[in-house]
Amino acid sequence: MNIGEAASASGVSAKMIRYYESIGLIRPAQRTGSNYRVYGGEEVHLLRFVKRARALGFSVDETAALLGLWQDKSRASAEVKTIAVNHIAALENKIADLEGMVRTLKHLAHCCGGNDRPDCPILDDLAGEAHAAKGH
Amino acid sequence: MNIGEAASASGVSAKMIRYYESIGLIRPAQRTGSNYRVYGGEEVHLLRFVKRARALGFSVDETAALLGLWQDKSRASAEVKTIAVNHIAALENKIADLEGMVRTLKHLAHCCGGNDRPDCPILDDLAGEAHAAKGH
């Protein structure tokens, strides 16, 4: 299997496969006589693992740790769970940050006329000149 | 005012002030005879605006647009509101993505013993080998 076929079989672009190889996330592929990378079902399986982990928001480093644990048949599931639980916490922090932004922005947008007058509480807030909004 | 003073007055690091200048987000500062950047209250005000916009998750490009509108005293507030509303939608999309990840991970973590046995539904899921979980 060529890299292009492995890419469409795994959903990981050829570009990213080479990248993952270059940073050591995946082992260097075997090569043909003419230096083409060769992949088999096992490699594609591994690439899918990586893709799934990335889609769940794990960093490449975390993914590498998970891959290591996956291949260590005697791992303790607690190790995996720890990574997952930490990742959940990080995601929830990020969500909380974004929700804070949304909350503020919704308030400001709600207060903004959104018409053709220049009067704009959104800009006033950004400028730190939040004049008292007419209570709503 | 030196760049360092402007940085502590505005909360934007000196590094970032120079960066914002280099990409054209803010106008080049005036210079002293010895080539030091000089800032006044107005510039600090502007930097605070930028900082606040960035803290609300606006990209540098969006921030530039907002800055332009801020300085255009005859803008229509609708233009600002449009940027804000689009940004809210983008943030909410991102939140939804992250929440999907959290939901999946919580389910998997819940199903994972987290003990010293190798048995791990998290890895099974990543590997695409999600064997039927014992119903819970």
Add this chain to the structure above:
DNA sequence: TATAAACCTTCCCACAATGGTAAGGTCAAC
């Protein structure tokens, strides 16, 4: 069989935003 299309290879550039560091100039205080 010749040639063109569709692959592959490596290498470099770009993004967004931020931090770091190094080599050198300047200013203020003591």
Add this chain to the structure above:
DNA sequence: GTTGACCTTACCATTGTGGGAAGGTTTATA
């Protein structure tokens, strides 16, 4: 007049991904 705290520019790194060029290979077709 020296020291320390500032400033200047110019690079490098990050994270993960895409784009492209320059050149080699394989395959399909005329």
